[in-house]
Amino acid sequence: MDPEAIKISRIVNNTTSKKYEGYYSLFWIKNGVKWLEIDKIRYRNVSNSLFFLRPSIDWKLIMENTGSSSGYILYLSQEILNNPLLSKLHINEVRLFTSDAIPKINLSPGIENRVQSILEMLDELIGSELNHKDDAIISLLNTIFVYCDGQCNIKSVISENNAKKTLVYKFKKLVDKRFSVNHKVSDYAEMLNVSDNYLNECIKETIGVNAKAVITEKRIMSSRHQLKFTDKTIKEICFELGFSSPDYFSYFLKSTLELLHPCLEKAKSGKI
Numbered sequence: 143m144d145p146e147a148i149k150i151s152r153i154v155n156n157t158t159s160k161k162y163e164g165y166y167s168l169f170w171i172k173n174g175v176k177w178l179e180i181d182k183i184r185y186r187n188v189s190n191s192l193f194f195l196r197p198s199i200d201w202k203l204i205m206e207n208t209g210s211s212s213g214y215i216l217y218l219s220q221e222i223l224n225n226p227l228l229s230k231l232h233i234n235e236v237r238l239f240t241s242d243a244i245p246k247i248n249l250s251p252g253i254e255n256r257v258q259s260i261l262e263m264l265d266e267l268i269g270s271e272l273n274h275k276d277d278a279i280i281s282l283l284n285t286i287f288v289y290c291d292g293q294c295n296i297k298s299v300i301s302e303n304n305a306k307k308t309l310v311y312k313f314k315k316l317v318d319k320r321f322s323v324n325h326k327v328s329d330y331a332e333m334l335n336v337s338d339n340y341l342n343e344c345i346k347e348t349i350g351v352n353a354k355a356v357i358t359e360k361r362i363m364s365s366r367h368q369l370k371f372t373d374k375t376i377k378e379i380c381f382e383l384g385f386s387s388p389d390y391f392s393y394f395l396k397s398t399l400e401l402l403h404p405c406l407e408k409a410k411s412g413k414i
Contacts, residue, residue: 143276148283149217150265158203158215165217167201169193170261172254174212176204190254192247192290214261218283227284248311252363253289260286306344309334313341313353321360322384327353365395 149162153171160167169178170192177184178193179202195201205212222228249257260282267275267282316330324330330353331341342352349356361383368379380391 143279144219144221147219147221148268148279150261150268151215151217152265153203153205153212153215154210156205156207158205160199160201162217164197165219166197166223167193167195167199168216168218169195169203170213170216170257171203172211172213172258174206174210176206178203188246190249192249192257194247214265216261216264222280222283225280227280228287247290248314249289252367257286257289307348309336309341309344310348313345314356317357317360321357321364322382325357325361325384327357330357362395365391 149165151158151161153169153175171178171188171190173189175188177186178188179185180195181200203212264279264282267279272278312334313330316324316333320329320333324333327338327341331338334341338353345351345353345356365379365383368374368383369376372379374382376391377388380388383391385391385394
């Protein structure tokens with residue numbers, strides 16, 4: 143791999159402008175950014191998002207005075223994106239969007255933390271002289287893009303005007319907030335003032351799975367994260383996430399792993 147094929151920098155300056163010509167720019171904005179200016183248009187409310195911009199787009203980031211890093215910018219060459227491991231993923235579709243549609247990917251909270259960890263590892267690797275670092279870099283990029291392609295994330299655009307995608311975005315935000323209390327598709331359909339069938343139709347069309355699969359995926363991801371990374375007991379996690387009993391919680395984890403396996407395989411292959 144050409145040493146100049148990929149570059150990375152933290153978002154730490156009050157103003158950050160486009161630095162390298164001919165590179166795709168991948169932003170992960172955590173927080174602390176006032177606005178992202180794209181071709182002279184300012185966009186606010188850009189926290190906890192990924193943006194993927196083509197080389198022809200001019201951009202500028204304006205930070206709050208937080209005194210800390212607000213995320214990362216990856217500069218990716220065409221060589222990187224043509225790698226066979228990455229070429230089949232949705233990010234390659236995103237980069238072909240027209241100039242008036244700015245790709246924006248909203249990550250669920252658990253995925254956001256993973257993406258941050260991966261970018262921190264990339265930051266270390268890119269400036270290192272480790273053996274096989276090129277393979278490691280491609281593997282980490284692939285992992286980020288698989289998360290972006292996953293069924294728990296919505297591919298949209300910053301100037302979104304598609305009513306169905308807007309509905310799915312609102313549904314996902316509700317699931318993030320209410321998944322431990324509301325487990326039925328009908329609950330969310332009622333909150334969104336649409337029918338169960340229409341909600342499922344929009345979700346299926348936008349991210350390739352039905353509403354129940356999104357709710358189930360959120361519940362199981364939160365369950366597994368807490369089991370692995372907290373000191374809480376199974377009983378504590380069970381009731382915190384709205385399960386009726388520890389026995390049912392165990393049954394849910396076992397049964398949904400089998401249910402979600404085909405969806406996870408599709409996410410890995412870049413088909414959803």
